[in-house]
Amino acid sequence: MKRDIFSEFRLNGFTLKNRLGVAPMTRMSSVADSIPRQDVLDFLVRRAERGAALVFSEALVTDYESAQGYPGQARLLTQRQIEAWKKVTDAIRAQGSVSIMQMFHCGRVAWPEVNPAGRIIAPSPVTPRQKNPLTDKPYPVPDEISRFDIQHVIQGFVETAKGAVAAGFDGVEVHGAHGYLINEFLSSYSNHRRDDYGGPLENRYRFAKEVVAAVREVVPADRLLTFRISNWGVVDPDVSLFETREEWQALIERLSAEPIDAISLSTYDFQAKGFDTDKTICQLTREVTDLPLMICGKIHDRSTAEAALQDADVVLSGKSFLLNPDFVADVRAGKSLPLRRAEEANIAYTEALLL
Numbered sequence: 001m002k003r004d005i006f007s008e009f010r011l012n013g014f015t016l017k018n019r020l021g022v023a024p025m026t027r028m029s030s031v032a033d034s035i036p037r038q039d040v041l042d043f044l045v046r047r048a049e050r051g052a053a054l055v056f057s058e059a060l061v062t063d064y065e066s067a068q069g070y071p072g073q074a075r076l077l078t079q080r081q082i083e084a085w086k087k088v089t090d091a092i093r094a095q096g097s098v099s100i101m102q103m104f105h106c107g108r109v110a111w112p113e114v115n116p117a118g119r120i121i122a123p124s125p126v127t128p129r130q131k132n133p134l135t136d137k138p139y140p141v142p143d144e145i146s147r148f149d150i151q152h153v154i155q156g157f158v159e160t161a162k163g164a165v166a167a168g169f170d171g172v173e174v175h176g177a178h179g180y181l182i183n184e185f186l187s188s189y190s191n192h193r194r195d196d197y198g199g200p201l202e203n204r205y206r207f208a209k210e211v212v213a214a215v216r217e218v219v220p221a222d223r224l225l226t227f228r229i230s231n232w233g234v235v236d237p238d239v240s241l242f243e244t245r246e247e248w249q250a251l252i253e254r255l256s257a258e259p260i261d262a263i264s265l266s267t268y269d270f271q272a273k274g275f276d277t278d279k280t281i282c283q284l285t286r287e288v289t290d291l292p293l294m295i296c297g298k299i300h301d302r303s304t305a306e307a308a309l310q311d312a313d314v315v316l317s318g319k320s321f322l323l324n325p326d327f328v329a330d331v332r333a334g335k336s337l338p339l340r341r342a343e344e345a346n347i348a349y350t351e352a353l354l355l
């Protein structure tokens with residue numbers, strides 16, 4: 001049966017008024033106080049005002065030491081930061097929409113010059129093959145993260161989740177995708193450890209499991225906890241981070257056993273087939289999980305949203321929401337809408353205001 005984009009969906013105790021959500025998008029607009037520019041905060045509220053059922057924040061970095069990978073990233077670790085976001089979550093709720101704060105540690109993609117402690121930590125001292133596009137230099141060799149550091153980094157996720165709860169977010173997302181720290185542990189491409197955080201999937205999964213368990217402790221049962229996952233990373237983007245359908249599905253099965261409320265699956269293109277099968281990654285994921293599933297990647301108009309919703313419960317759009325305040329109305333009207341290019345999404349990295 002065809003699912004209706006404009007039908008409600010129950011997510012834990014929340015009702016999404018339709019199936020369309022704003023994907024998390026880093027904007028690099030925060031200056032000294034790690035609070036995003038006002039137009040960047042307003043953009044999230046405006047998308048709720050214009051019909052998005054679900055709004056993700058940009059990815060917030062989880063500490064002041066080693067988590068940051070891009071200039072101008074936001075945090076949720078101080079009262080001033082909490083107060084800035086509280087206005088956003090209140091305004092989103094007033095529209096009957098749901099807000100989720102996404103958080104991450106950039107791991108080996110982090111950039112020493114933007115981290116006050118100036119250090120880089122990752123599961124293994126291995127750099128991406130590609131250069132850092134922001135510095136045009138090779139990424140520095142990261143320190144192999146120690147057990148001490150692991151506990152410390154987990155605390156950063158916990159403190160940021162507490163900040164999100166205090167700021168009134170309806171939920172928290174652990175960013176386990178796109179080649180950042182959690183994803184680096186999960187993938188044998190970047191995790192070469194020989195201790196119980198490396199080797200077989202069970203071990204590579206341990207860090208993600210510990211983060212989720214620690215964060216769930218501070219996210220009350222009546223708020224949402226979601227986990228974002230992908231098979232690709234922002235560095236060395238051509239690499240399949242998981243090797244086989246079996247490995248991918250084993251990972252999803254593990255995630256499904258966690259105390260999370262949904263899995264958010266990030267793809268380049270939701271229609272692309274995965275792991276040499278005739279199925280999409282979303283279909284392969286759906287096969288092994290009963291958790292609510294969000295899907296993202298080249299969903300840009302009504303027909304792609306309807307197609308994506310056949311195998312998922314909620315569809316997220318990034319660039320289409322970023323560049324078009326009226327995206328929900330345009331989808332509803334069945335308008336012909338462009339597939340946006342990455343270069344178009346640089347808005348707010350510059351002085352240009354986000355509408």
Ligand SMILES: Cc1cc2nc3c(=O)[nH]c(=O)nc-3n(C[C@H](O)[C@H](O)[C@H](O)COP(=O)(O)O)c2cc1C
Pocket residue numbers: 023024025026027058059102175177178228266267268296297298299316317318319320342345346
């Ligand atoms: C400018 C920009 C910033 C992004 N920042 C994040 C981020 O902070 N966290 C995240 O999980 N994904 C991030 N993404 C990925 C998007 O959430 C989304 O998965 C991607 O844009 C594909 O969806 P689309 O084809 O609808 O744009 C970003 C994408 C863009 C274009």
